[in-house]
Amino acid sequence: xxxxxxxxxxxxxxxxxxxxxxxxxxxxxxxxxxxxxxxxxxxxxxxxxxxxxxxxxxxxxxxxxxxxxxxxxxxxxxxxxxxxxxxxxxxxxxxxxxxxxxxxxxxxxxxxxxxxxxxxxxxxxxxxxxxxxxxxxxxxxxxxxxxxxxxxxxxxxxxxxxxxxxxxxxxxxxxxxxxxxxxxxxxxxxxxxxxxxxxxxxxxxxxxxxxxxxxxxxxxxxxxxxxxxxxxxxxxxxxxxxxxxxxxxxxxxxxxxxxxxxxxxxxxxxxxxxxxxxxxxxxxxxxxxxxxxxxxxxxxxxxxxxxxxxxxxxxxxxxxxxxxxxxxxxxxxxxxxxxxxxxxxxxxxxxxxxxxxxxxxxxxxxxxxxxxxxxxxxxxxx
Numbered sequence: 382x383x384x385x386x387x388x389x390x391x392x393x394x395x396x397x398x399x400x401x402x403x404x405x406x407x408x409x410x411x412x413x414x415x416x417x418x419x420x421x422x423x424x425x426x427x428x429x430x431x432x433x434x435x436x437x438x439x440x441x442x443x444x445x446x447x448x449x450x451x452x453x454x455x456x457x458x459x460x461x462x463x464x465x466x467x468x469x470x471x472x473x474x475x476x477x478x479x480x481x482x483x484x485x486x487x488x489x490x491x492x493x494x495x496x497x498x499x500x501x502x503x504x505x506x507x508x509x510x511x512x513x514x515x516x517x518x519x520x521x522x523x524x525x526x527x528x529x530x531x532x533x534x535x536x537x538x539x540x541x542x543x544x545x546x547x548x549x550x551x552x553x554x555x556x557x558x559x560x561x562x563x564x565x566x567x568x569x570x571x572x573x574x575x576x577x578x579x580x581x582x583x584x585x586x587x588x589x590x591x592x593x594x595x596x597x598x599x600x601x602x603x604x605x606x607x608x609x610x611x612x613x614x615x616x617x618x619x620x621x622x623x624x625x626x627x628x629x630x631x632x633x634x635x636x637x638x639x640x641x642x643x644x645x646x647x648x649x650x651x652x653x654x655x656x657x658x659x660x661x662x663x664x665x666x667x668x669x670x671x672x673x674x675x676x677x678x679x680x681x682x683x684x685x686x687x688x689x690x691x692x693x694x695x696x697x698x699x700x701x702x703x704x705x706x707x708x709x710x711x712x713x714x715x716x717x718x719x720x721x722x723x724x725x726x727x728x729x730x731x732x733x734x735x736x737x738x739x740x741x742x743x744x745x746x747x748x749x750x751x752x753x754x755x756x757x758x759x760x761x762x763x
Contacts, residue, residue, distance in 0.1 A: 421481060422455045424448055425719065426760040428473040430466040431751020432456065437466030448719060448762060451726065451745030458508040460497050465489045466752045470631035473758035475527035483554060484509045485526040485533055493517045494526040494535050496557060515557055529580040533557060534564065545569050549578060549586055581610040582636045589616065597687055597694045605685060605694050614640045617685055626683055632709060638687035639735050643706045681722050682706035686735060700727060700741055708759040719762055721747060
């Protein structure tokens, strides 16, 4: 395996190891990559594919927004074509190192994983610049990377033919030339679709179809199907009042015994047969919690929390009549969660034990990009 490190990237690594970056870009600013080494950026970090109305393949950027107003605070350009603009539900939260200095990606049709590093551009600002690649053997494709702690995890698939499984490998983030560690084997189902895999909050590999399935019972006797990794609820599904609910694909794992579920296929969206569109909420207006109603409106998400035995759960409906939750991010202190529907971002305060303290409050309308989803990917809330 070869990992090239251009001189510029080496210099940037030396600079950024002692000081991360931030910018003073104001709302509506387009200077991706401007900034100075004054401290790590903070806010709601979103990955844009088509920043500021630009090309979805060429103008990709990590953008920090004020989590209360949605105003842009900082932006950092990504390597051109790093992220597929047509792919939905991508785990952008797992592509950046904790200090934001590294970004891992596998461009569409690329046979290997690329690593970018935050470095100064010619104008004195900061951008993510490709620093090297993990060179895959000729018969393999290395893809689907993510960073957890101090390691890069990725999938190693056969380059040609129909394999029945693939390997999950990892290498140290600070020494990607090291021989990969084999973490596990991911099987394909009878349709040739690989099982979902993730790194749990404790750094262990979770393979959906290899995890034992357990069930918990809700307040009204409804069954919740659960897959755990250690003490972490990795994914869950629930059917209640004729609607199927599942964990959000591509979203970060909440951790512990809590999961956020969204209606499958947008089943909670207002029915077209009514001929009436919901009235958009104004900024600062509170979204009400509730349960499904015969008119087709209902909660946009459900917050599920297992009890200490793991055999029962509480169910908190969220955002009545707002369609469906499509993305979410927990605060670093776990005292709030930001929820995104198709229309707006909301803040839900959390008390001890992760229970909602009050109803969710709308913060700002969803920013838009040029991707197929039409909105940027949730990355982190710092």
